[in-house]
Amino acid sequence: MTDILEQLAERQGPGPFNQPGTQDRGEDRTLERFLKFNPPKFIGGPDPELAENWLERMTNIFIGLDYTEEMRVSFAAFQFEGVVRAWWDVIRRKWERAQTPWIWKNFTREFNEKFLPSLIQEKREDEFIKLRQRTLSVAEYEGKFTNLSKYALELVVNE
Incomplete structure (x- = not known):
């Protein structure tokens, strides 16, 4: 965590926010x-x-x-x-x-x-392809469809 904060401080460079006692309350924190x-x-x-x-x-x-x-x-x-x-x-x-x-x-x-990994992503794409409503409610089916569709973007061209 310290490394990341130091990197952020280095990338921001010197400024009034790095000087004690001069930090403005309105600055973006x-x-x-x-x-x-x-x-x-x-x-x-x-x-x-x-x-x-x-x-x-x-x-x-x-x-x-x-x-x-x-x-x-x-x-x-x-x-x-x-x-x-x-x-x-x-x-x-x-x-x-x-x-x-x-x-x-x-x-x-x-x-x-x-x-x-790609194996998991391929498995999810396969789940999407094989997805059927069966006993799911329309809302449940739509939720699964939407969630799995991100693994098969080439198959879902539009809403």
Whole structure:
């Protein structure tokens, strides 16, 4: 967590917010705003649904906040703990060497490759293809259809 805060401070550069006693109350307190959304921590694990739910929650938080792509990546990584933190440190160094842009698209690609592998995504696409209403209510069926449709975007051209 300290590493991420230091990186944010370095990227923001010197300014009145880094000088003691000169912080203006009206300044944007991005980290405080982010934490008010009560973002979940992510520690990994064998259940890909946990990863999927975490990423969806983080994405929803960032929809509500007008943050730069770089801040989104930094704040999402701020929520990593344990082995996931170690994994992120490897990815961060890889990005630095390759000069990979800190954008949400790159972050989600790396995250999905690690925690929601293509085999799981293919399984969900197959679930979508085989989805039938049967005993489900219309609302339940629509919910499953919508949830699984993100794994088969090429099959769902429009609403």
